[in-house]
Amino acid sequence: MTNHPHALAALDALAAADAAELEGILLEVCSSPRWAAAVAAAKPWSDREALLAANAAAMASLTAEDLRDAMAGHARIGRPIAGDAASEREQAGIRGVDRTVLDQLHEANAAYEAKFGHVFLICATGRTALDMLAALRERHPNDAATEAEIVRGELRKINDIRLDRLLDTL
Template structure:
């Protein structure tokens, strides 16, 4: 990936309030945003992504819930939210029956785990997301928490890369 040092430098130079606002758009966990901010300045893109990985590893279950609160239900991207719609592009134009199955599987997952099904949806089809949802439903809470942590890290990596590439 091409490095955009200006974007990285601008991000690192942002004042605390501005940086927090930017980071909370990437991930809605205040603890994650604080950990990323504390890791600055980042020497390069890889250092920022390493900070994301370290921050994700340190989040508690409650912090992960904060992070998940910023994500739309799979199959129902937030209308007017370009990030949500882009990340869930794989559901556009899909058969209504698949969307209904996604809705039912989401409801069962949420009833079991108490939070939305979270997956890095970028590049995935609706059928693929439905299959993953069904595959993960039998997991216990501890296993699912660690899978969610990994999926959030992937999503944050994509969002951070996009932020750096936007300049």
């Protein structure tokens, strides 16, 4: 990603926000309070890459409880939150999909949630419903520790996309 003047101005505006406002903005990106605090503590960010590096560092430091907080802000795959633009945009790959595929997604989600105790999390941007279903089935045999690290990586990717979008819209 390049640092256009608009992105640099957006970074400055974000860094200049008071603590409560910045926390609210960051919690819209990721619902983990610890993540939001860690990213905020890294300000001011010199460029887009510095903000994304703050995301990566914050994600790497999250505990299992923090990861649960972060996952709590995400809809189940195949069931975007109605009226939530981010959820609907990120899960655009399920629009118009055959009901049979949606039923398979719901069944696979239920089995995953029963095993791991949380929603299946994947960076759904640019993925089709069949891609997400295949990934869900592929990851279901993982042990909890392996899956937690995959989730951490997927959350980082989602946050990167959301932070990029935030900078482009500020």
